[in-house]
Amino acid sequence: MSKGKRYTDEFKVEAVKQVTERGYSVQEVAERLGISIKSLYDWRSQLAKNSPSSKSSDEQLRIAQLEAELKRVKEERDIFKKGRKVLCKPARVKYAFIRDHQQQFTVSAMCRVLKLNRSGFYAWLKSPLSNRAIEDNRLLKRIKEFYIASGGTYGSPWIHQDLREAGETCSVHRVAKIMRVNRLKAQIGYKRRHVNGGKPSRVAANILERQFNPNKPNTVWVSDITYVRTYEGFLYVATVIDLFSRRVVGWSMDKNMDKHLVIKALLMAVFQRRPKTEVLVHSDQGSQYGSADYLAFLKEHNLMPSMSRRGNCHDNAVAESFFATFKKRVIRKKIYSTRDEAKAEIFNFIEMFYNPQKRHSHTGGVSPAQFEKAYFEKLTTV
Incomplete structure (x- = not known):
C-alpha cells in the first residue's frame, strides 16, 4: 500500500465483508485489494467496536466467517459433483457447462473449480465456436x-x-x-459365403478365369441379374458391364426373369458400343444365359460366352460388386409402390450417378465415364 493512501469507510466495510460474509481468508483479501493484513485486521476490529453488540463482536465475526466458508465449500463440492465429467475436457466444453448452470451456481465459483478465467468465459459467450x-x-x-x-x-x-x-x-x-x-458412415455391402471350387458349366467354359483387368474397352463384358421388390411384384434387372472401365454398357428391366431380359441388356450394349472385334461375355450358369436364343444372339454379334463355375460367385466378382453397390444405394430395406417407380430410380442410379459420377479404386478414383474419356483422349494424342 502506498504511503499516505486513504480509504473510505464504505471501502473498509466492503473489504471486511469479503472475510466475514464471502468466506475469503484475510491474506487472500489483503493481496487482492493491495492492502496490508494488519490494516484489514484493524478495520475489522474497528467495525466490531462500533457495532451495537461489541461485547461479542469477535465471536460473531468468527461464526459469520465460518458460515461463509462452509457455504463456499458446499457450493464448490456441488459444482465438482455436477461437473466431474467435464473436468478433463477442453475449455469450450467447460464454458458450456458454466453457461448451462448459471442459475444454480455463481460464475466465479464455477470458474474457480474448473480453473478458468471469467474473462475467457464471457469472451466465449460472445463467440462460442472457434x-x-x-x-x-x-x-x-x-x-x-x-x-x-x-x-x-x-x-x-x-x-x-x-x-x-x-x-x-x-x-x-x-x-x-x-x-x-456426425455418424456419417459408408454402408457396408452384404457378405457372401466363400465357396471353393464348383462344377464347370456344360454350356461354356470359364474362359475369363477372374482376369478382371483388360487393357482396353470392349474386350470383356460381364453380365448378371438381380431383383427389386415392389408392391406389384418383383422387378428383375439385368446388366452388362465393361470390365475395362466398370461402366454399365447395357441394362434391361422387366417383371419376368427370362432369356429376353438378358438378351435385351446385351442388345443395348451391342447397340451402344458397336465393338469391332470379338468380345468375351462372362456370366453365371443361369438358365437365361444357357438358352438357345441367348447363345444364338452371341454368335450372331461376334460375342464369345464364358461362364462361372456353379455356386462360385467370385468368378463373376465385378458384377456381384456392382449389385452390392446397387443394393446399398437403391433398394436397401425398401419396397417400391410400383415397378415404374423402381425403374425410374434404377435408371437414375445407373445413368445419372454410377456411370458419370461413381468413383472406383480400379479406375484410380474417377468415374467409369471419366476413365474412358481419358483413355480415348490419350489415343488421339499418340
Missing part, C-alpha cells in the same frame, strides 16, 4: 451433399476427393473425423 469449429460446420454441409448424392455409399476417401474437386483444401483425416463425429 474458427476451426465454424469451418468444420461449413465443411459438414458439403460433406453431407456428396454423401447423400452417393446414396450413403461413400466413405471419407471418396468424399475427400469430391471436396478436392470442388475446390476444398482439407485433409482426408479431417473429413474422416467430421464424418465420424
Whole structure:
C-alpha cells in the first residue's frame, strides 16, 4: 500500500465483508485489494467496536466467517459433483457447462473449480465456436451433399476427393473425423459365403478365369441379374458391364426373369458400343444365359460366352460388386409402390450417378465415364 493512501469507510466495510460474509481468508483479501493484513485486521476490529453488540463482536465475526466458508465449500463440492465429467475436457466444453448452470451456481465459483478465467468465459459467450469449429460446420454441409448424392455409399476417401474437386483444401483425416463425429458412415455391402471350387458349366467354359483387368474397352463384358421388390411384384434387372472401365454398357428391366431380359441388356450394349472385334461375355450358369436364343444372339454379334463355375460367385466378382453397390444405394430395406417407380430410380442410379459420377479404386478414383474419356483422349494424342 502506498504511503499516505486513504480509504473510505464504505471501502473498509466492503473489504471486511469479503472475510466475514464471502468466506475469503484475510491474506487472500489483503493481496487482492493491495492492502496490508494488519490494516484489514484493524478495520475489522474497528467495525466490531462500533457495532451495537461489541461485547461479542469477535465471536460473531468468527461464526459469520465460518458460515461463509462452509457455504463456499458446499457450493464448490456441488459444482465438482455436477461437473466431474467435464473436468478433463477442453475449455469450450467447460464454458458450456458454466453457461448451462448459471442459475444454480455463481460464475466465479464455477470458474474457480474448473480453473478458468471469467474473462475467457464471457469472451466465449460472445463467440462460442472457434474458427476451426465454424469451418468444420461449413465443411459438414458439403460433406453431407456428396454423401447423400452417393446414396450413403461413400466413405471419407471418396468424399475427400469430391471436396478436392470442388475446390476444398482439407485433409482426408479431417473429413474422416467430421464424418465420424456426425455418424456419417459408408454402408457396408452384404457378405457372401466363400465357396471353393464348383462344377464347370456344360454350356461354356470359364474362359475369363477372374482376369478382371483388360487393357482396353470392349474386350470383356460381364453380365448378371438381380431383383427389386415392389408392391406389384418383383422387378428383375439385368446388366452388362465393361470390365475395362466398370461402366454399365447395357441394362434391361422387366417383371419376368427370362432369356429376353438378358438378351435385351446385351442388345443395348451391342447397340451402344458397336465393338469391332470379338468380345468375351462372362456370366453365371443361369438358365437365361444357357438358352438357345441367348447363345444364338452371341454368335450372331461376334460375342464369345464364358461362364462361372456353379455356386462360385467370385468368378463373376465385378458384377456381384456392382449389385452390392446397387443394393446399398437403391433398394436397401425398401419396397417400391410400383415397378415404374423402381425403374425410374434404377435408371437414375445407373445413368445419372454410377456411370458419370461413381468413383472406383480400379479406375484410380474417377468415374467409369471419366476413365474412358481419358483413355480415348490419350489415343488421339499418340
